[in-house]
Amino acid sequence: MPHPEPLARLIEQFQRLPGIGAKSAQRLAFHVLRTPREDADRLCDAIRDVKERVTYCSVCNTITDVDPCVYCTDTTRDPALICVVEEPQNVSVVEKTREFRGTYHVLMGALSPLSGVGPDDLKIKGLLTRVGQGQVQEVVLATNPNVEGEATALYLARLLKPLGVRVTRIATGIPVGSDIEYADEVTMAKAMLGRRDV
Numbered sequence: 001m002p003h004p005e006p007l008a009r010l011i012e013q014f015q016r017l018p019g020i021g022a023k024s025a026q027r028l029a030f031h032v033l034r035t036p037r038e039d040a041d042r043l044c045d046a047i048r049d050v051k052e053r054v055t056y057c058s059v060c061n062t063i064t065d066v067d068p069c070v071y072c073t074d075t076t077r078d079p080a081l082i083c084v085v086e087e088p089q090n091v092s093v094v095e096k097t098r099e100f101r102g103t104y105h106v107l108m109g110a111l112s113p114l115s116g117v118g119p120d121d122l123k124i125k126g127l128l129t130r131v132g133q134g135q136v137q138e139v140v141l142a143t144n145p146n147v148e149g150e151a152t153a154l155y156l157a158r159l160l161k162p163l164g165v166r167v168t169r170i171a172t173g174i175p176v177g178s179d180i181e182y183a184d185e186v187t188m189a190k191a192m193l194g195r196r197d198v
Contacts, residue, residue: 007029007033010029010032011025011026011029012025014028014029053065055067056088056106057069057071057072059072059126059130060072060103060104060105060106060126061088061105061106061107061108061123061126062088062091062104062106063088071091071103071104072103076101077101077102077103078101078102078103079102079103079135079136080102080135080136080137080138081100081101081102081103081136081137081138081140082102082103082104082105082127082130082131082136082138082139082140083100083102083103083104083105083139083140083142084104084105084106084107084127084139084140084141084142084143084156085104085105085106085107085142085143086106086107086108086109086110086143086144086149086152087106087107087108087109088106088108090106090142091104091106094142100140102138102140105123105126105127105130105139106123107122107123107124107127107143107152108122108123109121109122110122110143110144110148110149110151110152111148111151111152111155112148112151117148119155122152124156124159127139127156127160128159128160128163131160131163131165132163136165137165137166138165138166138167138168139156139160139165139166139167139168140168140169140170141153141156141157141167141168141169141170142170143156145170145172145190153169157169171194172187172190172191172194173187173188173190173191173192173194174187174188174191
């Protein structure tokens with residue numbers, strides 16, 4: 001028996017979300033159907049609020065409900081230090097460490113020629129403008145340690161070094177709490193290259 005049209009439409013919309021297949025979409029739709037009307041209204045309101053009030057920072061491209069964002073306007077942060085990440089959600093990962101007190105720049109992706117993502121598709125010009133203003137002393141490249149992230153970091157390093165700024169890359173290697181026997185050879189090689197004095 002086919003689903004009523006509104007339910008079928010809801011399932012179809014859930015299925016358009018990343019990581020949600022047909023079965024998960026159906027489970028979510030039936031969950032919404034079973035929940036009280038107030039809960040469904042709160043979900044609708046939250047989605048509407050995100051679309052109406054959340055935007056990207058005009059300086060660093062992170063998600064925000066005020067422009068410029070709290071990271072760019074926080075006077076306790078060091079404007080001479082910029083951490084470059086691929087996506088807005090990466091900012092919160094760096095923030096959780098409580099170790100970084102500089103500002104951010106979100107590229108909105110990584111170079112991926114096979115997927116058709118080139119330098120003009122990323123927010124690189126804004127980064128170069130910020131560095132070119134002369135206040136920035138160090139740029140930390142915190143792109144993902146995969147092929148696309150490494151290519152992006154190398155590309156950015158070639159653009160940034162002539163501007164007279166220090167360019168660093170986040171360390172990679174063996175995760176804390178894991179066993180060396182489970183590390184692949186690339187991870188182990190990166191750990192050996194990134195060793196430091198103790």
